[in-house]
Amino acid sequence: MTKDELSTEIKYPPCKLACPILTDVREYIQLIAERRFEEALASIRNLNPLPRVCGRICTHPCEAACKRGQVDEPIAIPALKRFAADGPWKGRYKAIMPDKSTGQKVAVVGSGPAGLAAAHDLALLGHHVTIFEALPVLGGMLRVGVPAYRLPKNVVDEEIQAILDLGVEVKTGVRIGEEIKLTDLSEQGYKAVFVAIGAHKDRKLGIAGEDGFEGVVSAVSFLKAVNQGENPKVGKKVAVIGGGNTAVDSARCLLRMGAETVHMVYRRSRDEMPAAKEEIEEAIHEGVQVSYLTSPVEIFGEDGNVSALRCIKNELGEPDVSGRRIPKSVPGSEFTIDVDMVIAAIGQAPDSSFLDNELTERDKRIYVEDPYALMTTHPGVFAGGDAVTGPATVVEAISAGKRAGISIDLYLRGEPLPTTEQMEAVETAKLSPALIEKTRKFARCSKISLPAEARLKGFDEVDAVLSEDLATKEALRCLHCFLGARIDKEKCISCLTCVRVCPLGIPTTTKMGEIAIDPFACQACGMCVLECPVRAIDISLDPHSKIAREIEWAISRSQQVEPVIVGFFDLHGNFRSSDVESLRQDYPNILPVMVFGLRRVDTSDILKAFEFGADGVLLAGCPSDTDPFPETADRVKRRMAHARTMLEALGIDGARLEVCDMPDEGLVEKELIDGLIQRIKGPGQAR
Amino acid sequence: MIVLEQKKFQEIEKMTTGYNRLLVLGCETCAAMSFAGGQRQVAELASAIRVARKTTGEQGEVLEEAIARQCEPEFVDLIKDEVSGCDAVLSLACGAGVQMLAERFQDKVVLPGCNTTFLGVTEELGVWSERCAGCGNCILDKTAGLCPIARCSKQLLNGPCGGSMNGKCEISKDVDCVWQLIIDRLTRLNRLEMLEEIFPVKDWSPAGHGGPRKMVREDLKS
Amino acid sequence: MKSGSNLERILESGQFAVTAEAGPPKGSSPKVVQRKGELLKLCCDALNVTDNQTAIVRMSSLSGCVLLKEMGVEPVLQMVVRDRNRLALQGDILGAAALGIRNVLCLSGDHQKFGNHPTAKGVYDIDSIQFIQMVKTMRDEHKFLNGEEISGDVPFFIGAAANPFADPFEFRVIRLAKKVSAGADFIQTQGIFDMPKFIEWMKMVRDRGLDEKTHILAGLIPIKSVGMARYMRNNVSGLSVPKEIVDRMADAKEPKEEGVKICLETIEQLKEVDGIHGIHIMAVAWEDIVSRIIEEAGLMPRPVV
Numbered sequence A: 001m002t003k004d005e006l007s008t009e010i011k012y013p014p015c016k017l018a019c020p021i022l023t024d025v026r027e028y029i030q031l032i033a034e035r036r037f038e039e040a041l042a043s044i045r046n047l048n049p050l051p052r053v054c055g056r057i058c059t060h061p062c063e064a065a066c067k068r069g070q071v072d073e074p075i076a077i078p079a080l081k082r083f084a085a086d087g088p089w090k091g092r093y094k095a096i097m098p099d100k101s102t103g104q105k106v107a108v109v110g111s112g113p114a115g116l117a118a119a120h121d122l123a124l125l126g127h128h129v130t131i132f133e134a135l136p137v138l139g140g141m142l143r144v145g146v147p148a149y150r151l152p153k154n155v156v157d158e159e160i161q162a163i164l165d166l167g168v169e170v171k172t173g174v175r176i177g178e179e180i181k182l183t184d185l186s187e188q189g190y191k192a193v194f195v196a197i198g199a200h201k202d203r204k205l206g207i208a209g210e211d212g213f214e215g216v217v218s219a220v221s222f223l224k225a226v227n228q229g230e231n232p233k234v235g236k237k238v239a240v241i242g243g244g245n246t247a248v249d250s251a252r253c254l255l256r257m258g259a260e261t262v263h264m265v266y267r268r269s270r271d272e273m274p275a276a277k278e279e280i281e282e283a284i285h286e287g288v289q290v291s292y293l294t295s296p297v298e299i300f301g302e303d304g305n306v307s308a309l310r311c312i313k314n315e316l317g318e319p320d321v322s323g324r325r326i327p328k329s330v331p332g333s334e335f336t337i338d339v340d341m342v343i344a345a346i347g348q349a350p351d352s353s354f355l356d357n358e359l360t361e362r363d364k365r366i367y368v369e370d371p372y373a374l375m376t377t378h379p380g381v382f383a384g385g386d387a388v389t390g391p392a393t394v395v396e397a398i399s400a401g402k403r404a405g406i407s408i409d410l411y412l413r414g415e416p417l418p419t420t421e422q423m424e425a426v427e428t429a430k431l432s433p434a435l436i437e438k439t440r441k442f443a444r445c446s447k448i449s450l451p452a453e454a455r456l457k458g459f460d461e462v463d464a465v466l467s468e469d470l471a472t473k474e475a476l477r478c479l480h481c482f483l484g485a486r487i488d489k490e491k492c493i494s495c496l497t498c499v500r501v502c503p504l505g506i507p508t509t510t511k512m513g514e515i516a517i518d519p520f521a522c523q524a525c526g527m528c529v530l531e532c533p534v535r536a537i538d539i540s541l542d543p544h545s546k547i548a549r550e551i552e553w554a555i556s557r558s559q560q561v562e563p564v565i566v567g568f569f570d571l572h573g574n575f576r577s578s579d580v581e582s583l584r585q586d587y588p589n590i591l592p593v594m595v596f597g598l599r600r601v602d603t604s605d606i607l608k609a610f611e612f613g614a615d616g617v618l619l620a621g622c623p624s625d626t627d628p629f630p631e632t633a634d635r636v637k638r639r640m641a642h643a644r645t646m647l648e649a650l651g652i653d654g655a656r657l658e659v660c661d662m663p664d665e666g667l668v669e670k671e672l673i674d675g676l677i678q679r680i681k682g683p684g685q686a687r
Numbered sequence B: 001m002i003v004l005e006q007k008k009f010q011e012i013e014k015m016t017t018g019y020n021r022l023l024v025l026g027c028e029t030c031a032a033m034s035f036a037g038g039q040r041q042v043a044e045l046a047s048a049i050r051v052a053r054k055t056t057g058e059q060g061e062v063l064e065e066a067i068a069r070q071c072e073p074e075f076v077d078l079i080k081d082e083v084s085g086c087d088a089v090l091s092l093a094c095g096a097g098v099q100m101l102a103e104r105f106q107d108k109v110v111l112p113g114c115n116t117t118f119l120g121v122t123e124e125l126g127v128w129s130e131r132c133a134g135c136g137n138c139i140l141d142k143t144a145g146l147c148p149i150a151r152c153s154k155q156l157l158n159g160p161c162g163g164s165m166n167g168k169c170e171i172s173k174d175v176d177c178v179w180q181l182i183i184d185r186l187t188r189l190n191r192l193e194m195l196e197e198i199f200p201v202k203d204w205s206p207a208g209h210g211g212p213r214k215m216v217r218e219d220l221k222s
Numbered sequence C: 001m002k003s004g005s006n007l008e009r010i011l012e013s014g015q016f017a018v019t020a021e022a023g024p025p026k027g028s029s030p031k032v033v034q035r036k037g038e039l040l041k042l043c044c045d046a047l048n049v050t051d052n053q054t055a056i057v058r059m060s061s062l063s064g065c066v067l068l069k070e071m072g073v074e075p076v077l078q079m080v081v082r083d084r085n086r087l088a089l090q091g092d093i094l095g096a097a098a099l100g101i102r103n104v105l106c107l108s109g110d111h112q113k114f115g116n117h118p119t120a121k122g123v124y125d126i127d128s129i130q131f132i133q134m135v136k137t138m139r140d141e142h143k144f145l146n147g148e149e150i151s152g153d154v155p156f157f158i159g160a161a162a163n164p165f166a167d168p169f170e171f172r173v174i175r176l177a178k179k180v181s182a183g184a185d186f187i188q189t190q191g192i193f194d195m196p197k198f199i200e201w202m203k204m205v206r207d208r209g210l211d212e213k214t215h216i217l218a219g220l221i222p223i224k225s226v227g228m229a230r231y232m233r234n235n236v237s238g239l240s241v242p243k244e245i246v247d248r249m250a251d252a253k254e255p256k257e258e259g260v261k262i263c264l265e266t267i268e269q270l271k272e273v274d275g276i277h278g279i280h281i282m283a284v285a286w287e288d289i290v291s292r293i294i295e296e297a298g299l300m301p302r303p304v305v
């Protein structure tokens, strides 16, 4: 996204802004809350060809940015993504295929997430894509780096298959730069190339003894072997050097493969460790030992095999350019650990030996002219992913792939490439302590994971997918950033009603009656929207116009089973999508309108339902322990009482309006519905 | 502000019966702030009339419209076309608004949907109370800023009467005796001696007892 | 002499005055007023004729006064500002003067909400204090409220009411002072049950020297039943009926006798209070008891001055 876009009125929620591919987190979370799971998946899948992968191993910068995190704990965004992507509805997603092919051939070198994303997007743009992959398997690090206990291989395979189904061709076992050179590709008719070869070459430790003994292994080659089922030899006592995901994964794999002790050696402190926090915790939980502020000094060997690792303690000095404090060794603090294997996991670089002077390298990475458009110094050749950035993340690789897709498409059409600046890091506004205090806290869903002993028996996936109940509950924790109230200044008459009814005290006024609603602070409860006497407030979450439309729509499509009842159901209730379905089956005469709180239903909506032909109206509010704004409940009840008085004044039995609380589980008690139907059908009705 | 309340629905229904095309016209200032005649109440009332008409079988369309203030000719003239297509206008404004409509739309039936209740304040959302009687000659300087004309049940200028008990007016335990409030406030301000003097008889002519009131500002008028 | 009325003469001569209330009927028959006149004639110095009391429509007080006067009883014309504006009030004052009425009691009146025409428009053009002042100006300066001359005399002995039991207590004496300075020649108080409070009030009255400037007649309401005591305790604004009184009435074998006893005890206590120049008995619908009370209080026979 550009700075221009940022400065416009449309504000993206922090979660979306933090995502390198601008996933509409808020949207799919809302869809999950609405129990519209298939649409939630579509929302994700439209942007991301690897939702099941990302639902498991994405580093989720969105979560770190989530506004809820300022209140209690952030929304468990990846867990929700995985829920949406893993559900039984996953096979039903259909990408929209282009009408006709452009006839242009594009080569993608490397089948990691960057390559796959580019291939996916380019195929959908009608280009003919061929992926060249050096290894016999597809998926890059997803397939050969990330271990199966975090990312089962079938998940990777299935997602890749869906991409190939778009008509993408693959050539595995072809290492570009060997038989086929980069330059040959254009001769073969490829009009553009995307180089996404990742960073697979482990950096050397640069210490004495590194090359002298059996048992000093590079992490990437170790993981590659493990992931390709080669069952590499594993020591009993292993030291893993490094603090990134590769190091942690190597350590956790080692435990699963029979190592007795695994010792991670990391030169900085825990706070600086680049691996994901959860991963480090899981590793420690499984039994990995970590020595922080420790650097290796020398590897010793016996009989040609590794026998010990000499280390030295560090202390943190001045911060370097990246802001991280430089570790300095403490003289005299050396110590030795007995090991029979050392894994080096201190960073990787792309293996660009094939580049043949065709592409420029900088800092051991492929150089691109513009980090957004991704064209290399060689026209028509684009590059992205770890190969350009150095070891990074899946989602950044996908982002690169998608941007490459856009650039290549433009390039092929002879149009100028986008010259967008990279966005600066987004700073999330801070919520006031008062608002945090007023916001209702809801516990974050807990993970369901295998117990540690069970894990170490093999490579079974550690974390399970959320249940529907947990997922909807979690989704309902979302604070709907920027979907809230907006005042139309032209209409506002400064009556102060919004100021008075907001449960969070968001609207403020100036001396001259100019009312302002902080769009970031507002949680879209909808209270002010309805109470505003001049309808000067609009809202994006369940706007009032939408609810009116839904009533009309619900009645118009009813099969005229008498009596027609419009049912408003609060999405915050503890019910499942199947409850809604069985209600539809058992009571085809009840037309459900799902709302984020009964706050959104006004007297006029209830009257509208009767106006359009309803015989009764049912309003089911969520149990109070799930209501994010319980303080509004009383006002809502009184509003309904007013509606009932109004109905009575019209000569309609007020008992045709049933207002109830949902049960602790489920949508609504059957007896209540039956009672309402009875009353409607029963004798003694006025008019 | 002027505080209004919507008339009882039965009264409105009776009043509007027989006018096929009915325009429910909101007023977006005081009427809206009183929750009697803003767009929200217009929608509610129009819907209610339509439902009622459905059940009684009365024909005709009920239209909804609102303007900023019905007491201003310029605003009123902006809805000329809508009004001309209707059989009657149900005004959800104060009496002034209703009459402005009647004045601008000479051949149109104009009906009041609200009762104009008083000039008052919002104590809190949904609670309004009278503060000013529009007597045309403000005396608040002599009564500690509390108006005995609007707020004493007997408009006493030398109160309180013998019915004041526990701070409440003799007419109801829910009504404050304003004279008690005046005395309390003057006591706080250390000015109670102000009340020792007899308040003279009031000139009620600017209060409307001198005939319909009108105000002309030569410097402003055209 | 301001008016030359009997009441004025008795009070000015320093004697203890006795007045009572004679409410006119909700009908046109003169008999009711006449019967009350007969009953009270000998034991009172003057009789108050109420003016649409508690906002219930009755025969006008001026007519009642005339009926009493015809039978030789001295009336006190009660007038409330609730029902008449300054024009009607002045007109009636002139008419009353012409008919030989000499005492007037200037009141605000109970709010119309309590009466039998609660939807009526209250007038309240002027208030009771302004009314007192207006009558005084008419009498002493022969001038209407607008300053125009009045031909002829307007000889009135001007009375006002005082309620020591209403709130705010401290202000009650200030208000009395205002009435006195407006021209109140005599004061009839609200019915007294709460003696300590009354005594306290009288002390404040004396401290301001008001008892020297006006004649204070202490109000008495004989209680007929415990129901009445309770009703007055709970429902009549401006009355203070202590719980002991209600209890005494409730415990009494013969409530009426107990009521008389309470009344007599009160009179005895009042005689001890400095600055009290008489009593005013409001025996609503129990006029027959008045003469007995006055008799037993030792206030008979009434003096002739």
Ligand SMILES: Cc1cc2nc3c(=O)[nH]c(=O)nc-3n(C[C@H](O)[C@H](O)[C@H](O)COP(=O)(O)OP(=O)(O)OC[C@H]3O[C@@H](n4cnc5c(N)ncnc54)[C@H](O)[C@@H]3O)c2cc1C
Pocket (backbone or CB within 6 Å): A057, A058, A059, A109, A110, A111, A112, A113, A114, A115, A132, A133, A134, A135, A138, A139, A140, A141, A142, A145, A146, A147, A174, A175, A176, A177, A196, A197, A198, A199, A200, A223, A245, A246, A247, A249, A250, A351, A354, A384, A385, A386, A387, A391, A392, A393, A394, A395, A397
């Ligand atoms: C152990 C490990 C754990 C990780 N955990 C996470 C995690 O939890 N979350 C996260 O977001 N990221 C994680 N990452 C990082 C993430 O996997 C990478 O950032 C991402 O895969 C980079 O994608 P890419 O497409 O650029 O490269 P890669 O995935 O590396 O794919 C490059 C592909 O190109 C192929 N190739 C290389 N050279 C040639 C050639 N000359 N010709 C043809 N093909 C060639 C390679 O064989 C490979 O298949 C992890 C990485 C590792 C190693």
Ligand code: SF4
Pocket (backbone or CB within 6 Å): A013, A014, A015, A016, A025, A026, A029, A065, A066, A067, A068, A075, A477, A478, A479, A480, A481
């Ligand atoms: S609260 Fe919801 S919308 Fe806001 S940042 Fe978190 S997930 Fe996104």
Ligand code: SF4
Pocket (backbone or CB within 6 Å): A487, A491, A492, A493, A494, A495, A496, A497, A498, A499, A515, A528, A531, A532, A533, A534, A535, A536, A537
């Ligand atoms: S409720 Fe509506 S009209 Fe009133 S101040 Fe708020 S926005 Fe303005």
Ligand code: SF4
Pocket (backbone or CB within 6 Å): A484, A485, A498, A501, A502, A503, A504, A505, A506, A507, A517, A522, A523, A524, A525, A526, A527, A528, A529, A539
């Ligand atoms: S939508 Fe709710 S939270 Fe937002 S300003 Fe309105 S009342 Fe407050």
Ligand code: SF4
Pocket (backbone or CB within 6 Å): B151, B152, B153, B154, B155, B156, B159, B160, B161, B162, B163, B164, B165, B168, B169, B170, B171, B176, B177, B178, B179, B180
């Ligand atoms: S009690 Fe107070 S407010 Fe009521 S009429 Fe008497 S003086 Fe006025």
